[in-house]
Amino acid sequence: MTTYSERADDLCDKLRDLEHQADDGDQLFYCAYLLGLLGLHSAAEEEGDVAFDQYFEEILKDTLNAENVSEQDQGNILGLWHRVIA
Template sequence: MITFAERSDALSEQLRELEHQADDGDQLFYCAYLLGLLGLHSAIEGEGAEEFDAYFETELKATLAAEGVTDKDQDAILGLWKQVTQ
């Protein structure tokens, strides 16, 4: 079974690829935001891709709300998250 660290690394790779292909500043921001949070949560112990995704999405939503990220940016960041986790 995949560890949380391995899942975080795999998702980070996908985001870095999207970041390199980004053609606007907003997309770069969204990728960087997710990469930063993934880095903070990659050391959490656990196993399972679905388990990590559920854990991280909960943390992501809480962080977005706590930081006062605009609704537009929240929607875009969550959309990008959904894209890389499918």
């Protein structure tokens, strides 16, 4: 079974690929936002892709709200997150 760290590394690789292909500043921001947050929360000692994705999405939503990110940016960041985990 995949550890949280392995899952986060895999998702970071996907995000970096998208970041290199980004053609606008907003996309770069969304990728960088997710990469930074993934780096902070990948060390939990648990396993499972689905479990990590659910764990991280809760943290992501809480962080977006705590940082008062605009609704539009929240929607775009969450949309990117869902695209990456699909």
